[in-house]
Amino acid sequence: MSVELKDIIKEENIVYKKTPVLTDNVMHYCPGCSHGVVHKIIAEVIEEMGIQDKTIGVSPVGCSVLAYNYLDIDWAEAAHGRAPAVATGISRIHRDRYVFTYQGDGDLASIGCGEIMHACSRGENIVVIFINNAIYGMTGGQMAPTTLLGQVTATTPYGRDAKLNGFPMKLTELLAQLDGTCYVTRQSVHTPANVRKAKAAIRKAFENTRKDKGTSFVEIVGTCNSGWKMSPVDANKWMVENMFPKYQLGDIKDI
Amino acid sequence: MAEVKLMKGNEVIAEAAIRCGCDVYYGYPITPQSEVMETLMARKPWEETGMVVLQAESEISSINMVYGAAACGKKAMTSSSSPGISLMQEGLTYLAGAELPCLVVDVVRGGPGLGTIQPAQSDYFQATKGGGHGDYHLIVLAPASVQEMNDFVGLGFDLAFKYRNPAMILADGVIGQMMEKVQLSEYKPRWTEEEIEKMSDSWALTGKKAHRSHNTITSLELDSYKQETFNHKLQAKYHAMEENEVRFEEIQCEDAEYLFAAYGSASRICQKAVQLCREQGIKVGILRPITLYPFPTKEIERLSKQVKGILTVEMSAGQMVEDVRLAAKFKIPVEHYGRFGGVIPTPEEIVEALKKQIIGA
Amino acid sequence: MAKFRGAVVVDKEKCKGCNLCVVACPTKTLDLAKEVNGKGYHYSEMVNPEACIGCASCALVCPDSVITVYKMNVE
Structure with missing residues (x-):
C-alpha cells in the first residue's frame, strides 16, 4: 500500500506540535541553544497542568532576560540575580499562584548567590529553573562560577585556573543541604530521552508548588555553542564529555 | 471617634501601614528604624487584615521582594535607613523603570559609609535626584512630626499608585525615634483581587487571563528610540507631579x-x-x-x-x-x-x- | 513493513538550521537543505520521508519549536 505524504500530514494525525503557551515570536537565541528547549518544556508543563492563568514567571538578566516574549504567561523581569527575591515577593502574597524563576549560572550562582540561598532556606513555595552552561552568554562568553577548570572563556583566555579564578561551583548540591528545598535535581535536554526526563522533573516541581512543599530546584546542564565556539552538535558532545563528569545528572534530593 | 495615642514615629509607620490596607511589608533591620518591622511582627497583621510581613536577608532582597509584590498591583512597602537605602538603589531604579508603585521609608542617619546611628538629613540628594542610575525621580515626602509619619503612609501609597512610581517618606532618626501624640487613621480594607484586576488589569501580574494578552513588568528596552520615548513618558509624569503634587x-x-x-x-x-x-x-x-x-x-x-x-x-x-x-x-x-x-x-x-x-x- | 508512517513539517522560515533534529532522528529522515531560508539558514527538511516513524524525537530536541509531527497507522 502506498501512502502519500499528504495522507499523513493531516490535522487528525498530529502527534506533536508547538504548545499554545509558547508565543509565535521567533526566539532571539542562537541556533541550537538549550534555552529554547527548556522554554518549550516549561510551556508544555503549564499547558498540561492547565495553569496558564495562575503562573507567574520571573526572568533574569542574561540571555533569557527576554523569556517573557516567548511564554504566554504573566512575567516580571528581575534585576541581575534578584529573581528569587522577586519571586518571593510575588509568592508570599499570591499563595495560590505558580511562581517560578528562570535563571542562568551568572545570574543565580554568581551575583544572585545570596538571594537563591535564602529563598531556598526559607523554603519559598516556588520553582527555580537554573540553566547551567558554564559561561556568560549574553555579555560575550566570560567565565561563570560554573566554568570548568581549564575551560577557555573570554575572561579566562588561557583556561580557568583554580589559583587565579577559583573552582567551579556546584551550587545545586549546596542548595540541597538547605531544609527549605523539597526537590533538587539536575537534568539536561540534549537527547529526546533527556528532554522527556527534564520535562518530568519540571512537572514534578510545579506539582510540588501545588502541594505547597517548598522550593523545587531544577538545574538544566545546557550548552552555549556560541560561547563555547562549537557547533550545536559538537557542543552537546563536549557537554557530555566535560560537563557531566563534574555536574552529574539525576535527583539530588526528593522529599 | 478617631483614636489618639502616644507613639514613636517608627511604630506609627507600622500602624499606619496596617490601617491603610497595605498588602505587604518586606524589610531588614537597621538602626534607627528597626521598630517598624518589630511593631509589625508583634501586631501580626496577617491575622487581622491579611497583610504579609517578612524579614528578608538583606535590603537588596527586601526591595526586590517589594518589586515582585508591586508588580502584582499590591500595596507593597519597605523601610530602612541610609546604608540600607544605598543598597536598595538598584531595586528603586528598576521599580521606577518598570513604573511600579511602592512605598519606601528612609529614617536617615549620618554618613557617609557606616557613619553614625544618630539623625541626619544628608541623604536629600540620594532621595530627590533619583539615587540610582537613569533619569528618574521618587516622590519624596518629608514628615516633620509623628502625625505626619502616620498621614504620609496613606498619602505615599495614593501618590505612588496615581503616578505608578515609587514614593519615599524621607524621615530622620529624630522623627523615627520621637514619641508624640498621633491621631491614627481609620482602617481601610485591603484591595480585593477583583479590585486590583479592575484598577490595574493592563499591567499587574495576576495570572494571564483569557480576555487579555499577558502582562510583563520590565524596565528593559533594547530599541534606543523606544527607550527615549519611554523616558519622555517618565519626564511627562514628573512634570505632572511638579504641576499637581507640590506640598509645603x-x-x-x-x-x-x-x-x-x-x-x-x-x-x-x-x-x-x-x-x-x-x-x-x-x-x-x-x-x-x-x-x-x-x-x-x-x-x-x-x-x-x-x-x-x-x-x-x-x-x-x-x-x-x-x-x-x-x-x-x-x-x-x-x-x-x-x-x-x-x-x-x-x-x-x-x-x-x-x-x-x-x-x- | 512498518506499522506506522510518520511525517514532519518544519516551519522552514523559523528554522535556524542547528542540526540537532538531524542528529536526534533515529531513522535518518532529516537533513539540512542545500537551500537557505530568508535568514540564510540551511533549514531542516525530510530527505528520506519514507523512513519517518513519527517518533517526535526531532521535535523534542528542537530549540525553536518549529517541527510538527504527524503519525498514522498504515496497516
Whole structure:
C-alpha cells in the first residue's frame, strides 16, 4: 500500500506540535541553544497542568532576560540575580499562584548567590529553573562560577585556573543541604530521552508548588555553542564529555 | 471617634501601614528604624487584615521582594535607613523603570559609609535626584512630626499608585525615634483581587487571563528610540507631579523679611529660631517643603521676591540649598547652615547663622 | 513493513538550521537543505520521508519549536 505524504500530514494525525503557551515570536537565541528547549518544556508543563492563568514567571538578566516574549504567561523581569527575591515577593502574597524563576549560572550562582540561598532556606513555595552552561552568554562568553577548570572563556583566555579564578561551583548540591528545598535535581535536554526526563522533573516541581512543599530546584546542564565556539552538535558532545563528569545528572534530593 | 495615642514615629509607620490596607511589608533591620518591622511582627497583621510581613536577608532582597509584590498591583512597602537605602538603589531604579508603585521609608542617619546611628538629613540628594542610575525621580515626602509619619503612609501609597512610581517618606532618626501624640487613621480594607484586576488589569501580574494578552513588568528596552520615548513618558509624569503634587507649609511668612528653608526635624528647630528672632525684632518665616520631590520651586521663587535673604537649615553639609538657590534664581542671598554627622543644630546657632550669613553679610 | 508512517513539517522560515533534529532522528529522515531560508539558514527538511516513524524525537530536541509531527497507522 502506498501512502502519500499528504495522507499523513493531516490535522487528525498530529502527534506533536508547538504548545499554545509558547508565543509565535521567533526566539532571539542562537541556533541550537538549550534555552529554547527548556522554554518549550516549561510551556508544555503549564499547558498540561492547565495553569496558564495562575503562573507567574520571573526572568533574569542574561540571555533569557527576554523569556517573557516567548511564554504566554504573566512575567516580571528581575534585576541581575534578584529573581528569587522577586519571586518571593510575588509568592508570599499570591499563595495560590505558580511562581517560578528562570535563571542562568551568572545570574543565580554568581551575583544572585545570596538571594537563591535564602529563598531556598526559607523554603519559598516556588520553582527555580537554573540553566547551567558554564559561561556568560549574553555579555560575550566570560567565565561563570560554573566554568570548568581549564575551560577557555573570554575572561579566562588561557583556561580557568583554580589559583587565579577559583573552582567551579556546584551550587545545586549546596542548595540541597538547605531544609527549605523539597526537590533538587539536575537534568539536561540534549537527547529526546533527556528532554522527556527534564520535562518530568519540571512537572514534578510545579506539582510540588501545588502541594505547597517548598522550593523545587531544577538545574538544566545546557550548552552555549556560541560561547563555547562549537557547533550545536559538537557542543552537546563536549557537554557530555566535560560537563557531566563534574555536574552529574539525576535527583539530588526528593522529599 | 478617631483614636489618639502616644507613639514613636517608627511604630506609627507600622500602624499606619496596617490601617491603610497595605498588602505587604518586606524589610531588614537597621538602626534607627528597626521598630517598624518589630511593631509589625508583634501586631501580626496577617491575622487581622491579611497583610504579609517578612524579614528578608538583606535590603537588596527586601526591595526586590517589594518589586515582585508591586508588580502584582499590591500595596507593597519597605523601610530602612541610609546604608540600607544605598543598597536598595538598584531595586528603586528598576521599580521606577518598570513604573511600579511602592512605598519606601528612609529614617536617615549620618554618613557617609557606616557613619553614625544618630539623625541626619544628608541623604536629600540620594532621595530627590533619583539615587540610582537613569533619569528618574521618587516622590519624596518629608514628615516633620509623628502625625505626619502616620498621614504620609496613606498619602505615599495614593501618590505612588496615581503616578505608578515609587514614593519615599524621607524621615530622620529624630522623627523615627520621637514619641508624640498621633491621631491614627481609620482602617481601610485591603484591595480585593477583583479590585486590583479592575484598577490595574493592563499591567499587574495576576495570572494571564483569557480576555487579555499577558502582562510583563520590565524596565528593559533594547530599541534606543523606544527607550527615549519611554523616558519622555517618565519626564511627562514628573512634570505632572511638579504641576499637581507640590506640598509645603508656610510658617509666619506674611510679614517675613528673611526666610528659613528647612524640612523635617530641622524645620521644627527653625520654629524656635523664628520665635527667638522675632523677640529680637527680626521678622523671619519658614518655608517647609513637605514634598522634597516635586520641590516647591515656585513658592520659593515667590517668597524670594518678598524677603531679603534665605537661610536653608539642614542636618547636612548643604544639599537642599542647591534647589533653593535655583528656585530663588540667585537674585537674593541664599546661604546654608547645617550640623551633620548626627549632630542637631540648636535654635541659637541658627539665629546666629542668620545674622552672620544673611543679615550681616 | 512498518506499522506506522510518520511525517514532519518544519516551519522552514523559523528554522535556524542547528542540526540537532538531524542528529536526534533515529531513522535518518532529516537533513539540512542545500537551500537557505530568508535568514540564510540551511533549514531542516525530510530527505528520506519514507523512513519517518513519527517518533517526535526531532521535535523534542528542537530549540525553536518549529517541527510538527504527524503519525498514522498504515496497516
